[in-house]
Amino acid sequence: MASRSEDEQTWTIREVAEEFGVTHRTVRHYEELGLITPERRGTTRVYRRRDRTRLGLILRGKRLGFPLDEIRTIIDLYDAPRGRRSQLEYVLGQIDERRADLEQRRRDLDDALTELARFEERCREDLSRIPR
Amino acid sequence: MASRSEDEQTWTIREVAEEFGVTHRTVRHYEELGLITPERRGTTRVYRRRDRTRLGLILRGKRLGFPLDEIRTIIDLYDAPRGRRSQLEYVLGQIDERRADLEQRRRDLDDALTELARFEERCREDLSRIPR
DNA sequence: CTTGACGTTGACGTCAACGTAAAGCAGCAT
């Protein structure tokens, strides 16, 4: 039972890779680029909740089409030191830039979706005019 | 005023490139991949409204993180023949797939934005606790 | 008629994001 701070569930590289639907090579690639930094038990990589969280953020960033180095600056932002006032102000500025970027994407996305809806409408009309 | 079908405004490659903020090499690359097919006046490329429309769609697709060959299938869809019933049904099916993809992206995007908002909130709280 | 300013076609270079093969160690089941 030992109630120490043993929130220490860990995973192997195969486990996280399979869980997130990527290869171990991909996971290691992200480590090479400094996106995740698993500990080592001897020579073996040990992944914790923090690493899985970051991996999730990375993959979502990829689905959104961000390059990996940009993704790194984004998720590093979440872990950045925010002790001093100047640091916090810097972080808040970065947040604003990020939001502007994301909102541009959402506009593009919404435009694409409404166009698609209009196009579907036209197709359905065409279809309704075809007999049989 | 000569009312012929002279909706024939044209542009050169430099013009469209500059207008859309890309290089002529990029425009030619898209042509190599069959994403746009400008006519030729002799050997020179001639761009019309249709090409500009497609270029706009391509670049929006890129901002959304789609690969170029996927973008081609998407915008080709808009120009696909829809004469027969089977063709229309195929197109409608493709539209559904596209929409599912785009909506997944929007979910990711909204998640990212709400997380960002929460994070900003925390930063502002931290900031309010710092004197001076 | 030469000189730019643009246009054209190759062809090779580059960078990101991995894939893939080669070779080795580490534990442990037989």
Place this chain on the structure above:
DNA sequence: ATGCTGCTTTACGTTGACGTCAACGTCAAG
């Protein structure tokens, strides 16, 4: 001890999306 399985590093290959020449055509201006 031996082999198997899973993890490791090293290193070169691949694909997508262009960049970057080089070498040449063309047409209006001087």
